Amino acid sequence: MTLRQAVSPHLRPPRTVGGTMRLVLYALVPGVLGQLWFFGAGVLWQIGLATATAVATEAAMLHLRGRPLALFLRDWSAVVTAVLLAVSLPGLAPWWMAVLGTAFGLVFAKHLYGGLGHNPFNPAMVGYVVLLVAFPRLMSQWPAPAGLAGGAPGPIAAAHAIFGGGVDAVTAATPLDAVRTQLGQALTLPEIRQGPLWGALGGRGWAAINGLYLAGGAVLVATRTADWRIPAGVLAGIGVPAAFLWAIDPSLHPGLWFHWASGATMLGAFFIATDPVSAATTPRGRLIFGAGIGVLTWLIRTWGGYPDAIAFAVLLMNMAVPLIDRYTPPRIYGHPRGGGHD
Amino acid sequence: MTEGTARGTVIAATVLTACALVGAALVALTHRETAPAIAANRESAVRERLTAVLPPGPFDRSPAQAPLQVRAPAALGSRDALPVYRAVRDGKVIAVVFTAVAPDGYGGAIRLLAGVQRDGGITGVRVIAHQETPGLGDAIEADRSDWIRQFHGRRLGAPPAEAWRVAADGGAFDAITGATITSRAVTGAVRRALVYFRAHRERLLTTDG
Amino acid sequence: MATPGAQRILADGLWHNNAGLVQLLGLCPLLAVSATVVNALGLGLATTLTLLASNTTVSLLRRQVPAEVRIPVYVLVIATFVTVIGMLMNAYFHALYGILGIFIPLIVTNCAILGRAEAFASRHPAGPAALDGLATGAGFTAVLVVLGAGREVLGRGTLFHNAHLILGDWARGWEIAVLPGYDGFLLAALPPGAFIGLGLLLAGRNAIDARQRRRRHARAGAPAGGEAAA
Structure with a gap:
């Protein structure tokens, strides 16, 4: 017993x-x-x-x-x-x-x-x-x-x-693939987006699907099924470097909207990265975990050899979870910051 | 230092030196015995690769011998001098084999051999080194797909120079599914080698180099 | 120190103290060149030869070499044999040497070899030391070949691809299409396949050991489990 x-x-x-x-x-x-x-x-x-x-x-x-x-x-x-x-x-x-x-x-x-x-x-x-x-x-x-x-x-x-x-x-070709291939052809983004694959934000269809997953994800966050910190981290991690390079040269670097509306961004941010078992568990840790996924996704999408990067990014950050949790313990009530977790 | 430890040090140094000398002698002896075989192996490995991109023999001498060294960064894609092999029959160069580098492959530079006959027609192209994505770009290897064989028999003019591109860029050559960048890099390297051949035909086809 | 008997040496090298599966030594070449049986066998044989030669030499020199310089001497001995074996392979198995590439010279850094020199050869006579080198090498080769066979069948659907590179021209027809018309499960041929395959082999070996231990306990009338957990 x-x-x-x-x-x-x-x-x-x-x-x-x-x-x-x-x-x-x-x-x-x-x-x-x-x-x-x-x-x-x-x-x-x-x-x-x-x-x-x-x-x-x-x-x-x-x-x-x-x-x-x-x-x-x-x-x-x-x-x-x-x-x-x-x-x-x-x-x-x-x-x-x-x-x-x-x-x-x-x-x-x-x-x-x-x-x-x-x-x-x-x-x-x-x-x-x-x-x-x-x-x-x-x-x-x-x-x-x-x-x-x-x-x-x-x-x-x-x-x-x-x-x-x-x-x-x-x-x-998926929009992510098309952009990578055609940028290699010395085409600029405005030229690439003349093609029939494109809608207002990203690829035709892909943008709408990402929007729908975002809506579903919002429900998860509203019901506290998923912690908002993880998707927020992911979206910021993808969006900030993308927006930064886009601001430098919009003809060569797809911007924030394109990355948010392409591939499995919203599915990954709200449904995959938030898996309670393999994600980080501390509040600050979750922000870091999400941001890591976002930055890695952007890096691999921009320079990697495979169609989308969410999966690789999630697995790589899964590996970092013990380390993240170790260094981001929440402050315990009545104890000074950074101490008292031993 | 006592006499005992000093003696120990001398013994240790002597043993170590003796081992090093015996080892070096063994390596030197093996080197002397195997060097000719290794050199012959190297040459026959190069010859085997060249056979795949040359018209059938026989030739006056092995095409692997005495290649020209050509430095043409723009045309052949490398800042270093690259070997250009020549197949000679009856005192006449009947074909040359370029070593060309496609610097713009997906995973880095792609090295290839391209055989060209006197009339500018391609006798064969083979990739000898690359780091393309397994399962996608590695289809440029002749063992994995026939893609690389589509250049055989083509020349500048058939198709015309501006059509020496992959179909995605409006050219005459199919690209490997999912590996447009790799296909484009190889096609471009072959085209540049052909253009170089056309410009330097006389010099390349002279037997005395 | 009492020298163990031949049977004990063989059992240790092949199973109880296997370099790849128990000591987890030499994993870098083990994982890198086990994509086909022939590559695995080539590296395994070269490693075995090195072990045999280095163990014998170290054992013969064990009374002459002062303790302070023994490790440099072992490294010298091993490096000499690896260089010689590399040259011989380059001369007589050129294509295989080309495929195995950097992993032949890197046999020098296989800790299993230095480990056997220090732990066994330097303490026992030449005969048992040579046998130990052979047994350790055979154990390592066996792991390589089993892993290579699994990865080759799954990764490309064949066995003994390129067998003529080791065995000469008469082995040209040896390649067996185990799964004809099979496109290949690329994962098995790539590095992750090596890691997953090695993990499965480790699990398999542990399972066999645990089962034998349980049986021995059952026969002796002792309760199972106790030692099995250790």
Whole structure:
């Protein structure tokens, strides 16, 4: 028999892990609908594939580790991991990619480290990076946004592409890729943005999707599910250096709005970086953690070799979390600043 | 210092010196025995690489021997002198192989060999060193894709000089999917080598260099 | 100091005290050149040869070398053999030497070699010292080859790619397409694959050891678990 120990204050936690995770899933809905509208029904298939894989993997690993199935399966954390990975994948990526990435993330990044609460790395991002490093070409083939090459693929067309092998839909370079490639061609940004891929802020479709994830993220922050410090840090970390270089030469450096409205910026800032297990835990630490992700994202986007950088940035900062937490302890009431934590 | 420790120091120094001398002798002996084989290996490795970008032999002498050293930073992409190998048949240079550097690759400079016949037609291009992204830009290696073989048989004029670019820039050559920058760098390096060949044809094709 | 028997030396080098999996020494070359079986075997054999030669020499010199200069002498001995072996490989296995590149000269810095010289060869006669060098080298090579095989099959779907570089022209046809038509799981061929693969090998070795210990305890009638946790 184990005695349950609790330290004061003895307040009932307002939400269970499962409740929090379900709230995160609801907050993802607007962004997913945006992806559905602009990039077609592929995203739904990816979510289905990843979720099924996640539940099966979670059950298998819990069984192997001799843990109670029902308790942990009902916490929904594996499903959140699966959905975050699924929405990061190109909509028409072949089916085995979602399966492989989800299984790898859960087995290697979560359960080998001891399961929920013990993983130093964000499992969804580990799965994503594995796929990105192993299949960089498939991972950069996003379908062209709706309105550019006819409508977005419907459920049947998407299923055909995902399960039938080979992407026969029209693909287009993502705005981040296009900017990097064309800047290398000595084109200036105003020239690049003449192209059909572009909207007012960033890439066509991408800006709207980022806006929708921002809206969902705002709900998480308002309900205190996510600490505002992390997304604020991420957005500032990306925005400040981008705005600075843009102010120096707007024809060569995409500015703050472009970075905020491109790639997985909002998804990363509000849903991925805020993963409670692998993020920093102290208030100041969370600001630093977010800002680190933001700056790294901007650096890797500007000079790196892969399509987007959020995943690499999150994993790198995950590594720094113990150090950040060590040096940013909150001041304890009644003790002088900087002392008394020993 | 007592006599005992002084003696110990002398012994230690002697042993260390003896070991160093024996080691050096062993290395020197091995070097003398293996040096010819190593030199021959180096030459045959260069010859093998050249064979891939030259028309079929036989040649009067190994094309790996006595390359010209050409310093042409603008055309060949390096501030150092680079070897230009020549394939000679019946006393006539039938093709030259440029060592060219594409300084604007995605992961840094890309070194390549480009074989050119007397008439300016390409007999083959191979990448010999690069740091492009695995899975994307490394498709310029002949082992990984046929991309690099599309230059074979092309010349300035077919396609015309202004079309010696990747398709994304309005040119005649396909770019590798997801690696436009890499493809552009290699295509540009090959074009510059051809332009250099056209400008210095006489000198490059003279047997005595 | 009593010299252990041949069986003990072999078991230690190959399993109980394996340079790669237990001492975690020489990991830099282990991770860097284990992308294919042939590369792994090439580096493993060169390391084994160095260990054999350096252990024997150090053991023969053990009464002549004063304690104060023993480490410089060991380093000299090891560096000499590595340089000689590097030249020989460059002369007779040129293509393989080209692929292994800097990792041949870097065998000098493989701490497993200096470790065996200091911990074993300098205290025991030449025969056991030579056997210890061979066993340690074989253990290291085995880890390299297993890791190389796993990474090659997953990374490119083949086995024994480039076998002729070690074994000569008659091995040209040895390459086996284990998974024909396989595009390759690039991650396994890149550095992260080496780290993950080594982690799995370590876990596998520990699992086998734990299982044997449990069995021994069960046979002896003692409760399991106690020592297994150590």
